[in-house]
Amino acid sequence: MPLSPRAPRLWRCLFWPCVLAVLVLSLIPPEPYVPTTGWDKSNHMLGFAVLMLTGWRAYPAWPGRVWLGLLAFGGLIEILQSFTGYRSAEWLDLLADAVGLALGFGAGLAVARMWPAERRA
Known part of the structure; x- marks a missing residue:
């Protein structure tokens, strides 16, 4: 059963607070x-x-742009962390971000197959 055409709007209401939460959690002491999770890279x-x-x-129409934008967001977080006295910028963190994006992309593929109408919204 396809989800409502309003579903992307509802997901946007979840996505942007998640972006803000990741930013705040990445920059606070x-x-x-x-x-x-107990390991920085798994976080x-x-x-x-x-x-x-x-x-x-x-x-749903722009998964590649979402991926690239989030990878750039991960890079921005690393740059911002380098300006704090209590966080450090690491290339391995950016690599962990990319692995997480790939895992999320794979989960997104599975979801798109379950609800194909969502990709057209």
Whole structure:
């Protein structure tokens, strides 16, 4: 059963707060209240997988643009972290972001196959 044509708007209402949450969690001091998976790289992969999946659902006609935009967003986060005294910019973090985007892209493919009408919205 295809979802409502309004579904992308609903996903946008979820996607943009997720973008803001990833930005804030990436820039605030890590101790003592930042939630974590226990490994910095898995935090990146999980966050960017969620961003890719929600971004694709929010903008189903542009998955490539969503992917590139989120990869650039990951690079921006690394640059911004280099200006803090308590975070550090790392190339491996950007690689973890890219892996997360690929995982989210794969999940997005599965979702698009389940609800093909969503890609046309």
